[in-house]
Amino acid sequence: GAVVSQHPSWVxxxxxxxxxxxxxxxxxxxxxxxxxxQFPKQSLMLMATSNEGSKATYEQGVxxxxxxxxxxxxxxxxxxxxxxxxxxxxxxICSAEGVPGLVETQYFGPGTRLLVL
Amino acid sequence: xxxxxxxxEALRLQEGESSSLNCSYTVSGLRGLxxxxxxxxxGPEFLFTLYSAGEEKEKERLKATLxxxxxxxxxxxxxxxxxxxxxxxxxxxxxxxxLTFGTGTRLTIIP
Numbered sequence: 183g184a185v186v187s188q189h190p191s192w193v194x195x196x197x198x199x200x201x202x203x204x205x206x207x208x209x210x211x212x213x214x215x216x217x218x219x220q221f222p223k224q225s226l227m228l229m230a231t232s233n234e235g236s237k238a239t240y241e242q243g244v245x246x247x248x249x250x251x252x253x254x255x256x257x258x259x260x261x262x263x264x265x266x267x268x269x270x271x272x273x274x275i276c277s278a279e280g281v282p283g284l285v286e287t288q289y290f291g292p293g294t295r296l297l298v299l
Numbered sequence: 300x301x302x303x304x305x306x307x308e309a310l311r312l313q314e315g316e317s318s319s320l321n322c323s324y325t326v327s328g329l330r331g332l333x334x335x336x337x338x339x340x341x342g343p344e345f346l347f348t349l350y351s352a353g354e355e356k357e358k359e360r361l362k363a364t365l366x367x368x369x370x371x372x373x374x375x376x377x378x379x380x381x382x383x384x385x386x387x388x389x390x391x392x393x394x395x396x397x398l399t400f401g402t403g404t405r406l407t408i409i410p
Contacts, residue, residue, distance in 0.1 A: 225400050226386075228398075281394075286345075287331070288333075288398060289345060290345075293342045
């Protein structure tokens with residue numbers, strides 16, 4: 183199957199700082215990437231959808247100025263949590279999907295655990 | 300609005316005891332139904348895609364089936380390493396649309 187990586191796998195930061203998370207598709211071109219967050223024992227909550235070269239589409243209730251998404255190439259998307267606060271602590275997961283018919287489904291990264299102190 | 304409901308919420312089985320997980324869905328213009336496995340602290344791992352009613356797919360001890368209203372994930376003679384949360388999701392349209400997930404079934408296989 184296709185491989186998606188995330189970096190870093192975990193990060194601890196102080197309140198008020200910004201954190202950038204990278205998501206890369208390693209062996210296919212990701213025309214669309216998705217960002218999710220997941221709280222303990224809950225399912226995935228979609229935050230935003232991004233297409234390469236376009237502005238991200240955010241789900242209702244997700245602050246676009248706080249969660250900045252950039253999808254500048256077909257293999258890389260970044261999520262920046264700006265001015266992070268303890269309530270932003272969560273497990274962030276990206277997924278990537280390629281051209282329909284060439285890539286079967288969305289493939290997920292291993293996740294990034296963020297802890298804001 | 301697309302909806303996915305998974306049951307049971309949690310399932311404990313003895314090693315070797317076969318069972319099924321259910322995923323009921325409503326979606327306008329189904330492109331595909333997907334099954335993923337998620338281990339604690341990790342991202343979901345892709346298992347199957349089903350596109351049309353009547354379709355079946357198998358992988359080792361897992362078999363996924365699809366009807367117009369639901370999907371089943373059958374697990375035959377499970378082993379402890381099959382313990383995980385199993386997620387079902389649907390996608391509409393022609394591709395590159397968002398997935399709508401169920402809340403998952405947390406499966407525990409007891410040795």
